[in-house]
Amino acid sequence: MKPVQILHLECSPRPEACSSRLGRHLSAALQAETTAPVQVRLRALGVEPLPALSAAYAGSLILPIAQARARYGEQLALSDALCEELAASDVLLISAPVHNFGIPAVLKNWIDWVVRRDVTFALTAEGKIGLLADRPVLVAVTSGGAMFRDPPAQPDFFRPYLRAALGGVGLTRIEFVEAPGLAFSAAPEEAVDALARDWIRRRARPAA
Template identity: 45%
Template sequence: MKRILLLECSPHRQNACGSHLARRLIATRWPEAELLERDLVGEPLPPLGADYATALTGNAAFDAPGFACSETLIAELEACDCLIIVTPMHNFTVPAALKLWIDYVLRIHRSFAATPQGKVGLLQDRPTLVLVSAGGFYQGPRARQPDFLTAYLRHVLSTLGITEVAFVHLQGLAHGRDAIQAALDDAIPQLQRTTRFYFDSATEIAP
């Protein structure tokens, strides 16, 4: 593993449970990897404006000023060998900070093509891990709310051309300290199974 792009999407930033797990994973599995961190909350992206919309609908050149932010984000994604997304679930789906990143990166003629058969990704596939944190439960026997995040984000990534995607879920984090520890304890074997299958090392992650 040479380059890892880490997207931080939580208001808690590096204090989020998912962030701690992601950094433990990176330090254990790929200590020599080059890590590029994109803090979408601490350094929020500018809102989509008329300049971007005009460039998009006018089929402007990739180096048009309106595409500057989009090009930077797509270039970061293209340069990485592995993508790790640390995100909370907000109101059943992705938070606004991650949605804005998606809107910049998912761009017709640049990261996907529209064909008679549908949208086709133009980016190279790469191992991708999504660590999802939620205050409630949305999977398993304790689920009390729908999950629109997983299917949506998987579809977004596949539209870019990224299909080697694994999800690890940390649920029930709003139910107290014991629930947080239980979620972390459950996430470790998820990570061990997932990263052994999707990534390039079988090193165990310390509990």
């Protein structure tokens, strides 16, 4: 049986991060849902960040892919590997805290390495078109303060940005599992555990 591939990005710099804790609950639940073997590719971007973009990579994005490869060759290897990893995944799982109303810089850096002309998106007369097959994207997101409220207490650049950036490469099936207000919780780990249990319960028995 073909293994289910989960690409899991952890984006907090904190080894004991609540977002990582929440994401690992979701990962375990996803694995429990299937009878197929599961392979998890974990990238701890928060503690082992990717390098900053190179001049070669930035230069390659203004060229069609054949010219980019001819000119920059092996200098595109990291982006190639990250794009292949993403393309090979059946599920993308992202664990990330809110940092200054948006996504952590390490996640933005990963996005910059994988939003790749003629590899994950194409330029057409009508604009950019995503080239990846759509797949579920699950985002475990934590915040210290009151985020994700209506009316908003803080501006939310996290969810709209991720929807736009991932949508640009063809990934539109994005679900956010939000754990806001953790700075006000006496037991943030327990709060995250309860939230995960609730999400798993709702997923097993969706509302009619």
